Amino acid sequence: MPKVLISDKISNRAVEIFQERGVEVDYKPGLSPDELKAIIGDYDGLAIRSATKVTPEVLDHAGNLKVVGRAGIGVDNVDQHAATAKGVVVMNTPFGNSITTAEHAISMMMACARQIPAANASTHAGKWEKSKFMGVELYGKVLGLLGAGNIGSIVADRAQGLKMRVIAFDPFMSPERAEEMGVERVDLDTLFARADFITIHTPLTDQTRNLLNASAFDKMKQGVRIVNCARGGIIDEAALRDALDAGKVAGAALDVFAQEPAKENVLFGRDDVVATPHLGASTEEAQENVAIQVAEQMADFLLTGAVTNALNMPSVSAEDAPRLKPYMKLAEQLGSFAGQVTETGIRRLVIEFEGHVAKLNTKPLVQAAIAGVLKPFSDAVNMVSAPVIARERGIEISEVKHDRPGDYQTLIKLTVESERFTRSVSGTLFGGDKPRIVDIKGIQVEAPFSDNMLYITNQDKPGLIGHLGTLFSTHGVNIASFHLGRTEAGGDAIALVELDSEMSDDVLAEISALPLVTQAKRVNF
Structure with missing residues (x-):
């Protein structure tokens, strides 16, 4: 039974789903880094929100860990490079809190436009400063989206309902997608120059860190208003303060900050800044949704191999996972064969798909072959x-x-280009789920993959089989099956010999020394 640790506070529904699916689960929110490192080695999966930091040090202690599931969108608290190097799948739940976050962005934009928080505080203080809080309408204004993915597209839809004109900068958005969303694709400088409001909907990466800096603010429209419900660090907070002081930026609404929890910040205490404590996903509906999604995704992966919303591996649906399983085994075994008989540095791998398999999701098969x-x-x-x-x-x-x-009907061919030669091996499925080698270096041969095999390349001349039989008899090695192939009479030939037991180094050396043998290698699967 797979075992999962939940180390952050999430809905108890996640615990119930794991248990219903047959996954053992421990709910231990609030673990210190040392406490997490002490126990993580016992678990196949780790479910987190934003509090747990999955560092290289944590991963070094996670010998059994197969998947990290983030109940939410951002995974900047997970070292994805280290996780990938350790072979750990990293998943998030990009759709569970999309509506909630988009609604918060719209709310923050309205609050900023009408100075609602400052007006609220003033009114509660009994000041009745009606003339002080002069706002602006959203109607007819230009909203600039930095990022037009799932959340950005929802914000665009809501803004269009408010009769705003929406422009967007997103290097991954196609013209067709922009037309479907009803937004205008623009470059970054054009967005800065035209937008009355700018909302941020992009992850924090090396490319987006401090994207809104002093230079960017200089390019913006006078009186622009900035909304960030995505990730702290995308805005240079000191530069934003200076732009607010100068009147270039009329207001900002921020749900996220470079350092969180944000107990102090250069932007705090200002009437022209609306601040909330990272509430974008904080609704009952969103927390329930992301908890359900992360539990379902992790359980599916651990129990069936289905991969959903992974950031470092191709997706495999729950329906496709059983169908792909024999093909993945075939691809991995073909790769294993090629790897075991390759003795020099590999320069290139070519994986070819023909027949039925070519119509399937082949990305996981490519990764299986490489592995x-x-x-x-x-x-x-x-x-x-x-x-x-x-x-x-x-x-x-x-x-x-x-x-x-x-x-x-189906064929996978793997070609290895090394420093000295190019070698190919092909395989198919017999009976729909039984992997077989059917071609090696262009020589047809039909053989199963087994635990103890001998691969021989030789000259096709009389005497080799007799020599092998005598040698095996002398050393008590029993042959389970014998498979032969050749290019032509007297040409190059191969043999795949299935053995009942593992062959010793001494026996292998004797086989390699036989007159007609070019190469002899042990292979096992």
């Missing part, structure tokens, strides 16, 4: 970490899908 190739070189490799390790080693990865009839 298989690299596994003989490092025990730390799995499907999550394999692409990163390949990239670090300078290995080029290519994927090809063929829409053509072939000898098999």
Whole structure:
């Protein structure tokens, strides 16, 4: 039974879902970093919100950890690079609190436009300063979206309902998507120059850190108002203070800050700044939604292999996971075979799909094949970490899908280009779920994958099989099955020999020394 730790406060519904699915769960919010490191090695999954920091040090203690699930959108409290290197899937729940966060952004924009918090405080103090709080309408104003993803698109829809004109900067937004949303795609400088209000809906990355800095404020329209319900650190807070002092920025509404919890900040105490304590996702509906989603996603992954909303691995639906499972096994075993018989540095891997498999979601199959190739070189490799390790080693990865009839209903071909040669191996599924090798280096051969195998390349001349039989008999090695193939009579030939037990180094050395043998390698799966 998989075991999950919940280390932050989330809805108890998450606990119930894990238990209903057959996953053991411990609910221990508020653990210190040392307490977390002391127990994390016992768990297959870790469910968090924003309080728990999943650092490289925590991951070093998490020997069994397979998945980290963030109940929410932002994962800046998870070291994704370290998690990927450890083979840990990182998931979030990008849709569970989208409406709530978008509504908060709209609320903050209205509060900023009409100075509602300051007017509220003044009225409660009995001042009745009606003339002091002169606001602006949203009607007809230009709203600039920095980021037009899920939350940004909801904000656009709500703003259009308020009769605002919406422009957006998002390098990933296609013209078709912009047309569908009813927004105008613009570059960043154009957005700064035209927007009356700017709302931020982008993650905090190296590219977006301090995106709104002194230079950006200089390019903005006089009297612009800024709303940030995304992530602190995207705005240079000192530069925003200076822009407010200068009157360039008329007001700001901030739900997030560079340092949180924000007990002190250069923007606090100002009537022209509306501040809330990271409330974007703080509604009963949102907290219930993200708790349900993270529990369902993690349980599906741990129990079926389904991958949903992962940030470092291709998605695999719960429906696709059983269908892809035999193909993933085939891809990994083909990769393992290639990796075990490759003796020099790998430059390039080409994974080709033909027939039925070409119509499936092949991205997980590519990662399975890469993991298989690299596994003989490092025990730390799995499907999550394999692409990163390949990239670090300078290995080029290519994927090809063929829409053509072939000898098999489904076929996966893996080609390894190394420093000395190019070698390919192909496989298919017999009976729908039984992986078989069907081609090695262009030589047709049909063989199952098994625990103890001998791979031999040799010259096709009489005597090899007799020599092998005598040698195996002498050392008490029993043959389970014997599979042969050749290019032509007297040409290059291969043999795949399935053995009942593991063969010793001494026996392998004797086989390698036989006159007709070019290469002899032990392979196991």
